[in-house]
Amino acid sequence: MMGWKKGIGIMLRCIAFVLVFSMFFSHTTNLLMRHDDESNEIHAFYGEPEDSIDVLYIGSSPLLRGVSPMVMWKEYGFTGYVRASALQAPAVSYGLLAESLRKQSPKVVVLLCDNIFLEYDYTEREGDLRRGLDGMKMSLYKLDIIREVTEADERQSALSYVFPLMRYHERWKEIDLAEDKPEPLLEHSFQKGNVFLGYNAGLDYPEGFMQPTGQPAPAFNADAQAYIEKSIALCREKDIPVVLLHLPKMAWSFEESMAVEQFAADNGVVYLDLDREENRTQLGIVPQEDYYDKGHMNLRGSVKVSRWLGKWLDERYALPDHRDDPAYAESWNADWAEYARKAGLEE
Amino acid sequence: MAFTSFRFVVFLAVSAALYFLTPKRCRWVTLFVVNYVFYFLAGGRYFVYLLATTLTTYLAAVMLGNMASKNKTAFAEAKAGLDKEGRKAWKAAFARKKRFVLVPALLLNFGILSILKYSGFVCNNLNALFARLGVGGELPIFRFLLPLGISFYTFQSMGYLIDVYREKVEPERNLAKLALFISFFPQIVQGPIGRFNTLAEQLFRPNEFSYTRVKFGVQLMLWGAFKKMVIADRVAVMVDNIFGFPETLGGCYVAVAALGYCIQIYGDFSGGIDIATGAAQIFGITLDKNFERPYLATSIPDFWRRWHITLGAWFRDYVFYPLSLSKFFQKLGKAGRRVFGNYIGKLLPVLIPQFIIFFLIGIWHGAEWKYIAFGVYNGTLIVLGILFEQPLKNLAKRLGIRMECFSWRVFQVLRTLVLVALGKIITRAPGVSASVYMIRSMVENWDTNIFWEGGMLKLGLDEKDLWILFLSCCALLTVSLLQESGVKIRETLAKQNLYFRWAVYLGAVFSLVLFGVYGLNYDASDFIYRGF
Structure with missing residues (x-):
């Protein structure tokens, strides 16, 4: 048997080795990991002070591109954060909402509802999944999502989600050590989860857009529906009102809109469809100018949407104006300045 | 639960912690x-085969043990009244009696292995033969999934039973202890095949925790994982691409594939054995050596003394010696001397059993004609090697060739490597005719485009991968040469400064993490010998 002194010495050496190893591991992870805008924005949410977000937006790319909490701050003075990634899985949306509500107590939660019709195949969507999951800190919610993903797709390992280096290790071939530096995920975002796109696709609405066709609406995807219902239940438990939101999108139909409206009514939540004619008119959307592609607003469109939506939320939920509150003003005004500069908006 | 999986690492760590606590x-x-x-997690429904082997081995061994002790008493009483012939007759009669226990146990266990592994192949070929002969009827073909490690634990347990029969070891009377010997998890998957007299005592004694030993075990496991994940699985991409199209690529491609496959199978198998040996070492158990730098062998017999040593030793002890020393082969030797002269006649009781065991080793690898061809190929090389060893030595002497110098050794190593690589083509090609075609193309269609026109880059590995492969192979060769010259790598490393050691450990772990072939973009590559 070894003496206790020797034993402690060995233990200390092992701990020291593990620390050095962890340092190198984290450094290498930061060097090789894919840094998508979405991952960064999702991660930067953790940098927001506790209970400082008035409106939380959860969903996928139409939200990511089309809703700007900074524009709303500028116009109405309430705070918000978009936690969205392209083709975000319903499980990820629920996980993001649940972990957000542990730290924030928003006055209202806005859930994007378009994906309720979408069948989400984990075996085909690994890249999209990682955009969202890579930005999430480890939590029981994240572990639940990982379990669901790895059960559905046995090629994927849970370990590669816990330690992203196990997934991105082969990127060593793409790295130029002279130029690429290790970058941790973003700790603070001036965009508050909104990643806008400048390109204008110059599109026209498809013929008969949002006109009744007499056809039945496609069925909801059972998993997506279950996760939205779970999200609504969670918000209800915390006494937070929920808005089911549909943002302007050319691949949308009257029947789908009616089906979601019914779903919202059944679940006792508000439904807001920005493709309904009355809303479109008020928004002043010009399809030839405001779309990035058929599914997403460009910057110009997103500013219109954010101004209109901000007003709607402000009036309906009497959101606070923090613009003169010193606890918010300095940081949010600085972020607005940065945002306006990047977006080319007037300060 | 693959040896290179995180699950295995966790399982091993938990098991070791439980063991020492x-x-x-x-x-x-x-x-x-x-x-x-471990065995249950690896495939619970095959448990019954392992239990059957354990129970039958236990019962047969205990019966043999009881018979031996009774015989000992009876013989001690009767000994005085027996002359030399009488004692001989007594022993022969007792051996015959023991065979009534041994043979059914051997037949049952090798029978299970044969049915699971070979029945499909045999029935397929018999059906083809019946069809050719115009005989009606068709045998049903059953496809069985092989229970994990069946070849290895069957050979290990039957080796033990034969040792009990030969009264070399005492039978283990504790069923659980025997079950432990047969199922020791690091070695059950792909060996090495253990012997009761060296392994059992280590398994049954309470081993103490030793930091140095655990450290050495982990180092060996890391080295094994490096050989498997960085070298074998990387070169496999290239090898698969060439062997996947045996009739479209020229001789140079075949040569590269053959060499690549030599590297792959060595990295794969010896890597797995290193992981098993390292894992066992953590528990304080030293497994038998299974590899001794086989590609530095100077002849085919030397190669087989260094490659899968425990399988070769099993066949030597339990098949070769009994055959070679049997009355039949002794008589055959005498008859051979009369017919072929002294030199060949004297060698016959060695040559034929040698050929038989290499034929059996070939079949052991799998139920396909190519493995039979592989056995015949190796058997023939061994027989020719023994037959011509002396004449070739005499010829070299006459030609004034010095056989004790470095250049001759290099020549011998390269010659052996070429012969081994040809054998590897037989086992890796999709079939016997494809391997013949590939070997022929090495002679008839020596197309060198692979080296000059970026051919190497069209085989699934890019330039950076090829560099990693080259450097890893250089590391492997350097370690092999150092070990061959007597350097003990882990002991030498342990004497270095802490900073240097840590740099080596970190380098080893990160080369695995970064350069290992694993993850979604690669096909999961299981250990090749796990399938045998």
Whole structure:
């Protein structure tokens, strides 16, 4: 048997080795990991002070591109954060909402509802999944999502989600050590989860857009529906009102809109469809100018949407104006300045 | 649960922790339980085969042991009244009696292995033969999934039974202890095939925790994982691409594939054995050596003394010697001397059993004609090697060739490597005719485009991968040469400064993490010998 002194010495050496190893591991992870805008924005949410977000937006790319909490701050003075990634899985949306509500107590939660019709195949969507999951800190919610993903797709390992280096290790071939530096995920975002796109696709609405066709609406995807219902239940438990939101999108139909409206009514939540004619008119959307592609607003469109939506939320939920509150003003005004500069908006 | 999986690492760490936390007298019980949990997790429904082998081996061994002790008493009483011939007759009669226990146990266990592994192949070929002969009827073909490690644990347990029969070891009367010997989890998957007289005592005794030993075990496991994940699985991409199109690529491609496959199978198999040996070492158990730098062998017999050593030793002890020393082969030797002269006649009781065991080793690898061809190929090389050893030495002497110098050794190593690589083509090609075609193309269609026109880059590995492969192989060769010259790598490393050691450990772990072939973009590559 070894003496206790020797034993402690060995233990200390092992701990020291593990620390050095962890340092190198984290450094290498930061060097090789894919840094998508979405991952960064999702991660930067953790940098927001506790209970400082008035409106939380959860969903996928139409939200990511089309809703700007900074524009709303500028116009109405309430705070918000978009936690969205392209083709975000319903499980990820629920996980993001649940972990957000542990730290924030928003006055209202806005859930994007378009994906309720979408069948989400984990075996085909690994890249999209990682955009969202890579930005999430480890939590029981994240572990639940990982379990669901790895059960559905046995090629994927849970370990590669816990330690992203196990997934991105082969990127060593793409790295130029002279130029690429290790970058941790973003700790603070001036965009508050909104990643806008400048390109204008110059599109026209498809013929008969949002006109009744007499056809039945496609069925909801059972998993997506279950996760939205779970999200609504969670918000209800915390006494937070929920808005089911549909943002302007050319691949949308009257029947789908009616089906979601019914779903919202059944679940006792508000439904807001920005493709309904009355809303479109008020928004002043010009399809030839405001779309990035058929599914997403460009910057110009997103500013219109954010101004209109901000007003709607402000009036309906009497959101606070923090613009003169010193606890918010300095940081949010600085972020607005940065945002306006990047977006080319007037300060 | 693959050896290179995180699950295995966790399983091993938990098992080792449980083992050393268990009171000393019960440690073997923990090991036994851990083994069965491992086997159950690996494929619970095949448990019955392992249990059948364990139970039959136990019963047969205990019966043989009881017979031996009774015989000992009876013989001691009768000894005085027996002359030399009488004693001989007594022993022969007792051996015959023991065979009534041994043979059914051997038949049953090798029968299970044969049915699971070879029945499909045999029935397929018999059906083809019946069809050709115009005989009606068709045998049903059953496809069985092989239970994990069946070849290895069957050989290990039957080796033990034969040792009990030969009264070389005492039978183990504790069923759980015997079950532990047969199912020790690091070695059950792909060997090495253990012997009761060296392994059992280590398994049953309460081994103490040793930091140095655990460290050495982990180092060996890392080295094994490096050979498997960085070298074998990387070169496999290239090898698969060439062997996947045996009739479209020229001779140079075949040569590269053959060499690549030599590297792959060595990295794969010896890597797995290193992981098994390292894992066993953590528990304080030293497994038998299974590899001794086989590609530095100077002849085919030397190669087989260095490659899968425990399988070769098993066949030597339990098949070759009994055959070679049997009355039949002794008589055959005498008859051979009369017919072929002294030189060949004297060698016949060696040559034929040698050929037989290499034929059996070929079949052991799998139920396909190509493995039979592989056995015949190796058997023929061994027989020719023995037959011509002396004449070739005489010829070299006459030609004034010095056989003790470095250049001759290099020549011998390269010659052996070429012969081994040809054998590897037989086992890796999709079939015997494809391997013949590939070997022929090395002679008839020596197309060198692979080297000059970026051919190497069209085989699934890019330039950076090829560099990693080259550097890793250089590391492997350097370690092999150092070991061959007597350097003990881990002991030497342990004497270095802490900073240097840590740099080596970190380098090893990160080369695995970064350069290992694993993850979604690669096909999961299981250990090749796990399938045998």
